[in-house]
Amino acid sequence: MNDELQHLRNLGKTSAQWLHAVGIHSASDLRRLGSVDAYRAVRARGFRASKVLLYAIEGALLDVHWNELPPDLKAQLNGQLDEQRPGNKS
Secondary structure, X not given: XXXXXXXXXXXXXXXXXXXXXXXXXXXXXXXXXXXXXXXHHHHXXXXXXXXXXXXXXXXXXXXXXXXXXXXXXXXXXXXXXXHOOOOOOO
């Protein structure tokens, strides 16, 4: 099987399977949804993904290793995740 998501940097078999399970089947699907919403969809589906998945998705979209993402970008992603958390009154 030729899985487009697995050809993106940072995304392996498990990450790709989780993304497929939430309806993300291509790089364009992933770009359209964005890293924060894709990560949230994976977590909402019940998968126990760590924040590394969030960074891996962002890195895949930027074509850089997730560990090379600048700390301020990781903080921005975490902030976006917190802003959109259900029950957050901000």
